[in-house]
Amino acid sequence: MAIVDHNYCFLCIDVGGYGENSDGGVFDASAMGQKLLNGTLNTPRDRPLPGQNEPTPCVPIGDEAFPLRPNLMRPFPSRQSRHDKNKHVYNKRLCRARRVVENTFDILAQKWRVFYRPIEVKVETVISLVKATFVLHNYLRSKKGDLNLQQLLEAPEPMLGAFQNLPIDGRRATNESFYNTR
Structure with a gap:
């Protein structure tokens, strides 16, 4: 679960x-869902929309799978929106806003291709890996718009840090190194 902003960055995961x-x-059982339900989730401050003076509350949005809550927007059921034009328009606009969330996850998966297949490691390792990719995603988004990994690798020396290539070693590995001889 994640809350994202308009710049395709993750605010809360x-x-x-x-x-x-x-x-x-999953949402009801998550810490994020519990904090949203009891009003302790630290969401961005209410600000006026462009061209407005009155502050508009920041309210997370979800799809039909989410429960209806006072502080969570979700679409009207299709059986209601079919017969009511206002509800239909609301659903279309909410769907357009949800697209930002979907696009954020698509950008993350494109950059970190590990999400295109099952991750076959311990659950604790998967959780750490996922959290690391979210942090790196936000870092790369914050640098010059959408800095990609290739630009990071081609960056000047101080920015490279751990991304430097190891020196090439001309020695070949022996077959013994591939087998457990004990």
Whole structure:
């Protein structure tokens, strides 16, 4: 689960729910869902929309799988919106806003291709890996718009740090190094 901003950066994430569970169930069981429900989630401050003077509240949005809550926007059920033009327009606009969230996850997956296949390591390692990619995603988004990994690797010396190539060693490995001889 994640809350993202208009710049495709992650503001809040909750990692560790199993994919087989419904989004609504994962949300209700997550720390982020509990904090949102009791009003202690530190969401961005209310600010006026462009061209307005009155502050507009920052309210997370979800799809049909999420429960209806006072501080969570979700679409009207299709059976209601079919017969009411205002509800239909609301659903379309909410869907357009949700697209930012979907695009943020798509950008993350494109940059970190590990998300295109099952990650076959311990659960604790997966959680750490996912959190690291979210942090790196935000870092890369904050540097000159959308700095990609290739630009980071081609950056001047001080920025490279741990990304420097190891020197080439002309020696070949022996076959013994590939087998456990004990």
